[in-house]
Amino acid sequence: MTDTLAVTDGRVLTPEFDVVRADVLIDADAGEILDVAPDLAGDADETLDATDSLVMPGLVNAHGHATMTLLRGYADDKNLEDWLREDIWPAEAELTADDVAVGTRLAAVELIRSGTTAFADMYFHVGEVVEAVREAGLRARVGHGVVTVGKDEAAARDDFAESVAVAEEYDGAADGRIRTAVMPHAPHTVGTEFFEEFVPRVREAGVPLHFHLNETETYLEEIDAEAGVRPTEYADDLGLLADDTFVAHGVHLDASEIGTLADRDTSVVHCPASNMKLASGMAPVQDLLDAGVNVALGTDGAASNNDLDLFDELRDAAMIGKLAADDAAAVDAETAVRMATEGGAKALGFDSGRIEAGANADLAVVDLDAVHLTPEHDLVSHLAYAARGSDVRHTVCDGEVLMRDREVLAFDEADVRERAQEHAAALVARAEE
Ligand SMILES: N[C@@H](CCSC[C@H]1O[C@@H](n2cnc3c(=O)[nH]cnc32)[C@H](O)[C@@H]1O)C(=O)O
Ligand SMILES: [Zn+2]
Incomplete structure (x- = not known):
């Protein structure tokens, strides 16, 4: 029975x-x-x-880095590039697999508490993320984030190869609640030659792609200097945009880029709190919706938010969507709730986000x-x-x-918090040594 x-x-x-x-x-x-x-x-x-x-x-949190709960409140009030280079990347260089296990459990408790049932995660030590998601009972689309800038060729290739291998290994884990994607960090933090080499392998693996797109002006400048085009065009030329691709942010998009995203049926994950906190800009959410682009919501990592409460994100999306469009009717209440539910489910490829038989x-x-x-x-x-x-x-x-x-029910919450406090303190101490 x-x-x-x-x-x-x-x-x-x-x-x-x-x-x-x-x-x-x-x-x-x-x-x-x-x-x-x-x-x-x-x-x-x-x-x-x-x-x-x-x-x-x-609710569906369609972009984030769960382990970054350990860096919540560690470095605030800086723009993205300074924040990543001066604070976050040095700390992440010290992160261990155990830290990921602990940080992802802290995130899972926070997600469950605030009614989120599915999330996307771009990080490393993905095996630990998978274990935490399995134990939590959540649904997730997970992947290994690839960065090749600043690495020698062999290390860069290994990083991308690992992302493909991880996506193949864990897809369908936890009774199918875990799906995967290959997750190059951003068009300008991964070299063109590595995209050329690996995109065909991603297609063979049959998994989606997820990356940060046009989050700040710097993203545009770096691709402009390298290729003389807008990043969306660059990504499209490399075959990165498809109907199962979901990109985070999309803050600085011109009309032609919005058209390309619509043509490719690529989802955009809007992260309003992170965009406001890092002063990245205001995404043209109503324009994306008007063009027929599926828009989801994400918190991004807890270090740039600083919580994982999708209800906050929903409200922020409705508020900033009006400011960006200079129209109080833009991104209305229903639209914001739909982005946080069915929009997220569509972006992550889950048959969730609606209460209906089947x-x-x-x-x-x-x-x-x-x-x-x-x-x-x-x-x-x-x-x-x-x-x-x-x-x-x-x-x-x-x-x-x-x-x-x-x-x-899945975790002893007091224990998860205590371990998070210990791991976060030790991590920061190592980073500042
Ligand atoms: N394997 C890569 C790690 C990439 S994971 C994804 C990365 O995204 C970073 N990240 C977090 N939030 C943001 C954001 O808003 N924009 C861009 N990157 C972010 C995060 O700190 C993490 O380093 C490496 O070797 O560095
Ligand atoms: Zn991010």
């Missing part, structure tokens, strides 16, 4: 963005939603109470019994503009309850 779970007595955000009173019946073995209708509790082996709550698709059973249950969510005119407005990650009561991924009544 199949194990079934019913999320009962709540209201449900439908794919049409109506809010209806219904239960959600889940096949816990298959990790799939079976039915959304009133009175399904009697059919279930187990129930999860959603009284006074809104059942929404689990979809992955990835959902967040938001407690509406709160002062800052009173009164109720429009619950989608609340999700975009008033709710916080800490309003999430239960988190379900792949049909498994990962958090019940604000208790994360």
